[in-house]
Amino acid sequence: MILPLPPSMETSILELVIFTGFLYWLCPSFMNSLLERIARMVDIVTSRMFESFNRFSPSKTGQTDSITSYGKTKRFSREQRCKKAISREADIKTRESQLLEIKEKTPNLHLTRPKSFLRLACRNCTFTSHESLVNKTTERMALQNMFIRHYPYDGIIGRYFSDIYYNWKAKEFDYILANDSLLDDESVKNSVELMTREQIEDTKKEGDEEFYEKLKKLNSERAKRLLYTMKSALSDYVLRCSNWFFHKMFPLFLNSVLVHPGQISMIQEASKSGLPLIFLPLHRSHLDYLLLTYILFNHGIKPPLVAAGDNLKLPFFGQVLKGLGAFYIKRRIDPIEGRKDHIYKAILQTYIKHSLKSGHNIEFFIEGGRTRTGKPLMPKYGIFSVIVDSLLDGTIEDALLVPVSMNYDKLVDGNFTREQLGEPKKMESVWSTIKSLWMSINGDFGMVKVDFNQPCSLREMIKAFKPDVENIPIEVRTHRSTCSVSSIYGTDVVANTNKSVIENISRHVVYDASQSTSVMATDAVAFLLLTRYRNGVSIEELATALDTLRQDLDFSQKELSFQGKSVDVINYAVDMLGPSLVQKEKVESQEIIKPRIELPNSIELSYYSNILVPHFALDSVIALAINSLDRSSGFIQADHLMEAATELCNILQYEFIFCKPCQTLDNTIQCYLDDLIYRKNLFIMEDESAMQSRSRRMARQFDDDDDDENIPYISPKYQLNNDPKVLEYLEFYRVIILPLLECYAVSAQTIISLTDETILETDLIKDILDNLQMQLLNNSVLYSESVSTDTVRNALKLFVTWGILECHNEGKLRLYYFRELEDKKEIAKDMHNLINKYRPKAM
Incomplete structure (x- = not known):
């Protein structure tokens, strides 16, 4: 029977609960420590009470019990010895049966590999980096939630004002900021001279010294304004205040921000090397750079300077971002008076090189902008080319590249459906920023997972892709190219001989970051x-x-x-x-x-x-390649399958990076094919002749005798497994990239009617999207997600790469038209048929 409490006691308990809750809200750290001490005291008192009870409790048995217990002990020891002997015999029999089973049974190919949470650098390109900075003891540690802090502070301030005290005691760094001395750099002076001479040539006043000096002064003043507008105002005070604000604001709409301690440990060790860290995150949200700064600051790692688009240069918010390390760059470097903007490029290059030389870490989004589709974008090479050139010209000894990936349960920025349906992007404004902040604070966006790859040496990567890079003379490195004037890449900074190196490393970074992206x-x-x-x-x-x-x-x-x-x-x-x-x-x-x-x-x-989708892209390519081949004989030629898969990868070259640049596509496709054969039983084992052919090929690799050189090569044959479960897997893999192929096929079909005209890019994209939506209503297109502006743009890039379309820029407008070909319509139809043959057929 449970007796009710007196009313006075109920009131006292209620008041105590309310008062305790109020104290917990006011100073959580103090209450946590108090509750921990109370729990510890209760444990100590309880254990001592049990010890006292056991010590002084009277024995229920006498001497006979002790004798009995002694007999039981002896009998127990005999039983134990018997059990041990029996267990030894059982162990011997078990081992013999296991050995017999191993000999008789086929090996199990469905092996599980130990999972590593450390995203290590590529062993092929950066073997030295791969073997460094790794602490195996932290590899399998539990994930850390950035919102949970442990305050080891004592005293009234540490207890009651723990968050403020935490930020005040955070590690302090020296931030050497750029000043007007950058204008005295030789490259800036040369750009001012070059711009002035070009303007003099345009005005045809070559002998007028007074006019020349006036133009030169105007250009010098413009260079100063550009530097002032661009440069960061990274401040330790702003970082500490913002860190406190972020720690209070982020939990309002995020459940957690998760990082792996082993990955953080690698970054901390790398920061002690004295080399600049180049953080290269994949870009999903405007929250990316705030989260990265928040994580690094709270782990005692120097926050980086962040390359931000000038669209974020808003009143108040732009200044706060500058204090957090942002330096503003133009997304598109528009030509001035039809010429290259030499001054802006020189200021940007000089500023980045000065920042690296001053010991700053740098962060920029190698994709350029946020992905609108969820898939990683192809890399942009502009800023990265400046960093590579900084190493080649001796500005820095080396730099450590850190690919970073972030993923969200739910995207904080809303969605990009309007842009994917062809509507123009809405530019950021103060009002839209306030509105999005309010909506974010009142929403629930789940958790965020941030993954850091192992830092790898830029010098080591350059040597991997171009071993003789140090032997390139300076004159060759400063050779001009004929790339677009709207990009740093391909201008005076980048040599033609180094472009492949920059592109390969950039693609490697995007591939690594994509592979390490956690799945929500x-x-x-x-x-x-x-x-x-x-x-x-x-x-x-x-x-x-x-x-x-x-x-x-x-x-x-x-x-x-x-x-x-x-x-x-x-x-x-x-x-x-x-x-x-x-x-x-x-x-x-x-x-x-x-x-x-x-x-x-x-x-x-x-x-x-x-x-x-990128994770299963090659599986889907193989499934579609199988579906496109003739299987009437019941077999598939291995070389035909490889050709079809390679052709499909060529079609989708602007959608996916299928393998690391240090690997070959053929070998990667073969590895994926082997995996499907052994794990998914995709094919029945090949016939005897093909096995013999494969044996001969393998034997020739180890045999120095050339007598078998004239033996004809026999391509292996694969027999598709018609098991319903296997066919279901193939259907599943096939569907993964079909929306992309539908968009490409309709894009090719649409441009057939444009063989005799020039059209603006915006109008051409609109025509293709309208055609897609019309075919979607007619069920000629099966997947509504095929309607995508980004996919259409990638298809047009492909047609330009194939030499079918030409692209021409006039100011900010982009025009497309057919190349001068003999039979344009026939070529366009062939291109459409090439893509369309991989679209659905009965499996």
Whole structure:
């Protein structure tokens, strides 16, 4: 029977609870420490009470009990010896049976590899970097939530004002900022002279010294204004105040910001080297650079200078970003009076080199802008070319490249559906910034996972791609090129001989960052719904598919940022995505999950799905290549399959980086094909003649005798496994990149009618998008996410690369037209047929 408490005691307990809650809200660190001390005291008192009770409690048995216990002890020891003898015999029999089983049974090819959370540098390109900075003891440590802090402070200030005290005691760095002395740099002076001479030539006043000096003064003043507008105002005071503000604001709309201690440890060790760190994040949100600065500052790593687009140079917000390290650059360097803007380029190059020489870390987004599709973008080479040139001309001894990837449960910036449907981007403004901040604070965006790759030496990477780079004379490095005047890349800074090195390293960085991007619950669920269950699925069946997907991702070392039962993961992801993207329905007492696959909802849902598309891109390429080949004989020629897969990779060269630049595409495709054969049983084992041919080829690699040189090569044959489960896998893989191929095919079909005219890029993209939407209504196009402005732009780039279209810039306008070809319509049709042959056919 439980007696009720007196009313006075109930009131006292209620008052105590309210007062305790108020204290916890006012000073959480003090209350946490107080509760820990109370818990410790309770444990000590409890343990001592039990010790006293055991010590003074009377024995229930007498001497006979002790004798009995002694007998039991002896009997127990005999039994133990017998058990040990029996267990030894059992062990011997078990080992013999296991050896027999190993000999008789075929080896299990479904091996699981130990998973590493440390994103190590490429062993092929940077072997020395790969073997350094790695602490195996931190490799498997638990993830750290940046919102949870442990304050080791004592005293009243440390207890009651812990967050303020934390920021005050944070590590302080010296920030050497640029000043007017940069204007005395030789390259800036030369650019002013060159600009002045070109202006004199245009005005045809070559002998007028007074006019020359006036123009030169105006150009010098412009150089000074450009430097003042561009340069960062990185301040320790602004960093500390902002860090306190971020720590209070981020938890309002984010559940957690997760980092791995082992990755942070590598960055901390790298920062002690004295070399500048070049942070190269993939760009998903405006929150990216704030989060990166927040993480580095709280781990005692010097925050970097951040290259930011001049569209963020807003009143108040722009100044705050400058104090956090932002330096503003133009997204497009427009020519002045039809000529290159030599002064702006010289100021930008000099400022970056000065910052590196002064010991600053640098951060810039190698993709240029935020991805609108969820897939990584192809790299831009402008700023990176300046950093490479800084190493080649001796400005810096070396630099450490740090690829970074961030992923969000739900994108804080909203969605990009308007832009993907062809509408122009809305420029940032003070009002739009305030509005987006308010909406963010009142929303729930789940968690953010930030992954740092192992820092790798830039000098080592350059040597890997161009071993003789140090022997290039300065005269060659400063050779002019004929690239676009709107980019730093390809101008006076970059030599033609070094372009391939810059491009290869940039692509390697994007590939590494893409591979290390963690998969969120929303990504996995959206991927399965769009590729396998577009018409809806029960939650139990979806959970089974998610289990299989998790196993595949674990095997390939892809990190998952979610744990627990798949049903719980699905419910969390569906709630996070919201009813505008995924709906829950009750059908005959069964819960059905159904994606919204109509426009524009499908475009937003595909953003999350596309996080996983690059991971399965080559699997999808192989499945589509199989589907395009003739299988009437029941076999597929291996060389035909390789040719089709390579051709498909060529078509999608602006969508994916299929392999590292230090690897060959053929070998990578073969590795993926072998994986599908052995893990998914894609093919039945090849016939005997093909096995003999493969044996001869392998033997010739180890045999110095050339007698077998005239033996004809026999291409291996693959027999497709017609098991329903295998065919289901092929169908699943095939669907992954089909929306892209549909967009490319319709783009090729649309430009056939443009063989005799020149058209603006905006009008051409609009015509293609309209054609896509019309064919979507007619069911000629199957996937609504095929309607994508970014994919259309990539298709047009491909047609220019293939030499079918020409692209010409007139100011800020871009024009497309056909090249001077003999039969334009026929060539356009051939291009359309080449792409269209990989579109759906019966499996």
